[in-house]
Amino acid sequence: xxxxxxxxxxxxxxxxxxxxxxxxxxxxxxxxxxxxxxxxxxxxxxxxxxxxxxxxxxxxxxxxxxxxxxxxxxxxxxxxxxxxxxxxxxxx
Amino acid sequence: xxxxxxxxxxxxxxxxxxxxxxxxxxxxxxxxxxxxxxxxxxxxxxxxxxxxxxxxxxxxxxxxxxxxxxxxxxxxxxxxxxxxxxxxxxxxxxxxxxxxxxxxxxxxxxxxxxxxxxxxxxxxxxxxxxxxxxxxxxxxxxxxxxxxxxxx
Numbered sequence: 001x002x003x004x005x006x007x008x009x010x011x012x013x014x015x016x017x018x019x020x021x022x023x024x025x026x027x028x029x030x031x032x033x034x035x036x037x038x039x040x041x042x043x044x045x046x047x048x049x050x051x052x053x054x055x056x057x058x059x060x061x062x063x064x065x066x067x068x069x070x071x072x073x074x075x076x077x078x079x080x081x082x083x084x085x086x087x088x089x090x091x092x
Numbered sequence: 093x094x095x096x097x098x099x100x101x102x103x104x105x106x107x108x109x110x111x112x113x114x115x116x117x118x119x120x121x122x123x124x125x126x127x128x129x130x131x132x133x134x135x136x137x138x139x140x141x142x143x144x145x146x147x148x149x150x151x152x153x154x155x156x157x158x159x160x161x162x163x164x165x166x167x168x169x170x171x172x173x174x175x176x177x178x179x180x181x182x183x184x185x186x187x188x189x190x191x192x193x194x195x196x197x198x199x200x201x202x203x204x205x206x207x208x209x210x211x212x213x214x215x216x217x218x219x220x221x222x223x224x225x226x227x228x229x230x231x232x233x234x235x236x237x238x239x240x241x242x243x244x
Contacts, residue, residue: 006200011220014204040201 012059013040019066032066162242167214168233174213175229178206188229203227210236 013036020032043055160166168188176183181196192198192206207223214236218226226232236242 007220007224010200010204010224013201014208014220014223017205017208037201037205044199044201 009040009056012056012063016059016063016066019063023066162237162240164233164237164242167236167240167242168229170213171210171229171232171236174209175206178209186229188233191228193227200224207232214240216240 016036017033020029020036023029023032039059043051046052046055172186172188175181175186180198180202185196187195190196192203193200198206203224203226207218207226210232211218216239218235222235226235
């Protein structure tokens with residue numbers, strides 16, 4: 001599948017880093033950057049294509065989440081959004 | 093005969109941003125203080141324009157903020173500085189021509205992070221296709237010099 005190719009992984013990594021840098025709050029920003037880096041690094045040597053697909057799907061979902069979060073809740077992150085986002089990010 | 097009451101009758105956007113510069117600004121002064129309506133009609137220059145200013149010569153000057161001009165040396169210094177700050181690179185082993193993957197032992201994810209740090213430093217986007225080809229600091233300097241039209 002095309003989603004398993006190396007360049008797709010690299011571009012997903014770039015987009016996730018770019019979107020994570022846009023968080024206005026220091027805590028979320030550092031958490032997101034660290035989580036993205038660690039998440040990609042610990043799954044670096046996975047060979048099984050199914051696991052790869054699943055992981056890449058999770059990465060795309062979190063990218064969509066961060067993008068939505070950034071455009072919707074830009075000025076104020078209210079408490080329900082915060083907790084649901086942290087829950088989603090931490091269960092990956 | 094019109095009296096030179098330009099400051100009273102001129103529209104707001106035509107008023108000069110004055111600064112007390114000790115430079116000869118006679119021509120600039122006359123040009124700056126002429127209202128728009130007078131520019132279209134061809135009247136002879138009048139020497140009495142400066143009469144209303146009692147003190148020193150004032151000159152219209154606008155100041156724009158800008159970054160210092162980029163030179164090859166400057167770009168190289170900034171690139172090496174950013175690379176030395178990266179914690180996975182030991183500063184002693186870092187040379188201008190050291191390859192990220194072969195000499196410094198980084199992988200492609202690290203290379204993406206380095207290129208993003210360069211984007212932040214220099215303030216412009218580097219597209220993916222060209223970013224994955226930049227493997228040494230020398231190539232990065234060349235690429236930025238090409239993009240920013242810094243002549244060698």
